[in-house]
Amino acid sequence: MDKKQAYKKVAYYPGCALEGSGHGYNKSTKAVGKKLGLELEEVKNWNCCGAMEVKNIDPKIQTYLSARVMNIAANEMGHDVVMAPCNGCYHNLKKAEYDLAHDESSREVTDRLSSKAGHGTYEAGQIETIHALDWIKDGIGEDELRRRVKGGLKGLKVANYYGCMYTRPRHIFPEKDQGPGSESTSKPHFMDDLLAAAGAENVDFALKTACCGGAHTLSDKDTSTKLVVNILKAAEEAGAEVIATECPTCHAGLEMHQVRAEKEFGIKTNVKMMYFTQLLGVALGLSPRKVGIPENASDGRAALRARAIA
Amino acid sequence: MPIHEKNLIRPENLSTHENLVIDGVDVSGDWSTFIKPRVVTDYNEGLQDEIAALPGGEYIHRCWQCGSCTNSCTVNALDPDFNPRHWIYLIRMGFEDELVRDKDLIWQCVSCNKCTYACPRDVVPEGVMKATAHWLELKGYTEKSPSTIFDEEFSSQVFRTGKIEDGRVMMGFFRKTGQSLLQPWLVEFVKKMLTGLPLGWMMKMGWATVFHPRTKGWARARAAIEEYAHEKELEHLAAVRGGHPEARFDPAK
Numbered sequence: 001m002d003k004k005q006a007y008k009k010v011a012y013y014p015g016c017a018l019e020g021s022g023h024g025y026n027k028s029t030k031a032v033g034k035k036l037g038l039e040l041e042e043v044k045n046w047n048c049c050g051a052m053e054v055k056n057i058d059p060k061i062q063t064y065l066s067a068r069v070m071n072i073a074a075n076e077m078g079h080d081v082v083m084a085p086c087n088g089c090y091h092n093l094k095k096a097e098y099d100l101a102h103d104e105s106s107r108e109v110t111d112r113l114s115s116k117a118g119h120g121t122y123e124a125g126q127i128e129t130i131h132a133l134d135w136i137k138d139g140i141g142e143d144e145l146r147r148r149v150k151g152g153l154k155g156l157k158v159a160n161y162y163g164c165m166y167t168r169p170r171h172i173f174p175e176k177d178q179g180p181g182s183e184s185t186s187k188p189h190f191m192d193d194l195l196a197a198a199g200a201e202n203v204d205f206a207l208k209t210a211c212c213g214g215a216h217t218l219s220d221k222d223t224s225t226k227l228v229v230n231i232l233k234a235a236e237e238a239g240a241e242v243i244a245t246e247c248p249t250c251h252a253g254l255e256m257h258q259v260r261a262e263k264e265f266g267i268k269t270n271v272k273m274m275y276f277t278q279l280l281g282v283a284l285g286l287s288p289r290k291v292g293i294p295e296n297a298s299d300g301r302a303a304l305r306a307r308a309i310a
Numbered sequence: 311m312p313i314h315e316k317n318l319i320r321p322e323n324l325s326t327h328e329n330l331v332i333d334g335v336d337v338s339g340d341w342s343t344f345i346k347p348r349v350v351t352d353y354n355e356g357l358q359d360e361i362a363a364l365p366g367g368e369y370i371h372r373c374w375q376c377g378s379c380t381n382s383c384t385v386n387a388l389d390p391d392f393n394p395r396h397w398i399y400l401i402r403m404g405f406e407d408e409l410v411r412d413k414d415l416i417w418q419c420v421s422c423n424k425c426t427y428a429c430p431r432d433v434v435p436e437g438v439m440k441a442t443a444h445w446l447e448l449k450g451y452t453e454k455s456p457s458t459i460f461d462e463e464f465s466s467q468v469f470r471t472g473k474i475e476d477g478r479v480m481m482g483f484f485r486k487t488g489q490s491l492l493q494p495w496l497v498e499f500v501k502k503m504l505t506g507l508p509l510g511w512m513m514k515m516g517w518a519t520v521f522h523p524r525t526k527g528w529a530r531a532r533a534a535i536e537e538y539a540h541e542k543e544l545e546h547l548a549a550v551r552g553g554h555p556e557a558r559f560d561p562a563k
């Protein structure tokens with residue numbers, strides 16, 4: 001498969017969150033890439049993709065912001081693939097790609113802003129945006145991963161949580177729902193596949209793509225707390241010891257409102273949050289410290305120790 | 311799961327009869343509730359166009375009222391009064407007054423896009439919710455919602471420097487909404503996060519709040535974005551104000 005070749009070396013777009021609260025994700029993504037021989041070259045002098053917040057102010061400004069990032073990766077650095085571990089960044093680059101391919105006025109605004117800002121413009125089709133999940137799933141694959149695992153996850157019970165932006169809305173992900181081998185938007189499984197290959201036991205978790213209320217994590221706190229409590233409880237009822245995450249916003253939302261639920265409403269849950277790259281890292285023999293597990297607000301080291309993992 | 315929208319039958323539109331016999335049939339009890347007939351005269355014919363002129367509202371005309379959006383909605387599951395299908399109906403019918411009754415709910419959409427995923431007509435109801443929340447503010451029906459304040463704080467940082475720093479966005483938001491940074495749950499969360507942090511990171515994060523992360527050579531991009539954003543704002547305001555009050559259909563005149 002030529003994706004194996006194409007994903008060996010990709011442009012890396014960490015985004016703002018991975019430089020702030022999501023640093024554990026940044027650290028573990030880089031460490032796992034290194035361990036697996038997948039090379040990352042950070043997009044030079046990148047800017048924020050615009051996130052949901054700029055989209056709410058004006059979607060075309062968000063398209064421009066994401067296009068600037070893709071322009072640098074594709075036209076200035078010569079990459080064919082850009083990888084974003086944050087669901088928000090991944091989603092926004094995909095959305096910009098879709099809008100630039102289908103909407104004349106989005107193209108006009110992007111061209112106008114790019115030329116006024118003094119840099120080249122991005123045209124749809126110049127680069128492929130992938131998520132960190134695609135990167136490992138298609139760049140390495142389960143078989144290879146199984147061979148490389150050292151120690152593994154020893155049947156650790158994991159609920160895989162994908163959140164909203166990785167699968168919705170469907171139209172910006174034309175490569176999903178394309179039959180065997182492709183990701184599903186209704187029941188995503190790439191993270192499940194990778195963690196199973198690393199030795200985890202995935203529990204049957206119905207809220208994989210439920211929303212944690214991340215858009216209003218601070219502006220409508222009670223709604224977010226309720227949504228997060230639903231997710232945490234469902235994971236615990238399914239028997240999960242750990243919720244695996246693949247987005248810094250989802251991850252921080254679950255951690256923050258787990259604390260808030262306990263402090264403000266006396267609702268206590270014990271399940272721990274870990275980035276899937278942190279779990280892969282320890283399965284590959286890296287120490288929890290190396291992949292930033294102690295830096296998570298919900299410190300999962302005890303859960304790992306209980307199963308003699310790492 | 312079927313949706314029960316009984317909550318849409320407003321008390322002021324009901325008449326209840328304890329003992330009512332019509333043509334010899336007793337229709338009291340469960341059958342004693344009738345919706346009052348009414349003639350609507352106070353609608354705004356331009357309402358759909360006003361919403362459609364705002365970002366996200368473009369495809370509202372496609373809606374055929376299937377209810378899939380409401381049925382799949384994250385917020386509706388917590389609060390049955392949060393009903394995107396119903397609001398789209400009111401907008402398309404021009405029932406401005408009825409729409410405005412729910413002005414404090416509409417902004418609560420969490421943008422999960424479950425509705426957009428489920429909608430068979432590509433209405434993008436998530437966008438319609440954003441456009442409607444925006445419209446309520448432009449029209450002066452509501453103050454800026456906390457969500458808008460957050461979006462503006464976040465976006466202005468991106469426009470200024472090209473990047474955001476999450477701690478700084480949070481502090482700016484709390485300041486603008488008059489909330490304390492020392493809410494006990496937040497203090498607890500930050501403590502948990504800091505205990506595991508290596509010293510180097512703490513210094514780097516502390517650094518970031520003083521020397522803001524920025525994209526190099528951003529000044530021209532900033533000027534271009536701000537110019538465009540300003541143009542758009544004027545356009546939106548004109549589209550909304552333009553429809554009001556002249557376009558209001560008043561048969562009494």
Ligand code: SF4
Nearest residue numbers: 015016017049088089
């Ligand atoms: S989505 Fe979040 S992390 Fe990604 S670039 Fe935008 S703000 Fe930064």
Ligand code: SF4
Nearest residue numbers: 163164165212214250
């Ligand atoms: S942070 Fe929450 S709202 Fe955002 S994508 Fe993740 S699950 Fe959805």
Ligand code: SF4
Nearest residue numbers: 373374376377379429
């Ligand atoms: S799902 Fe789409 S078509 Fe159906 S009611 Fe909602 S917006 Fe209208």
Ligand code: SF4
Nearest residue numbers: 383419420422423425
């Ligand atoms: S995006 Fe908003 S309206 Fe749509 S399902 Fe989610 S919360 Fe409901």
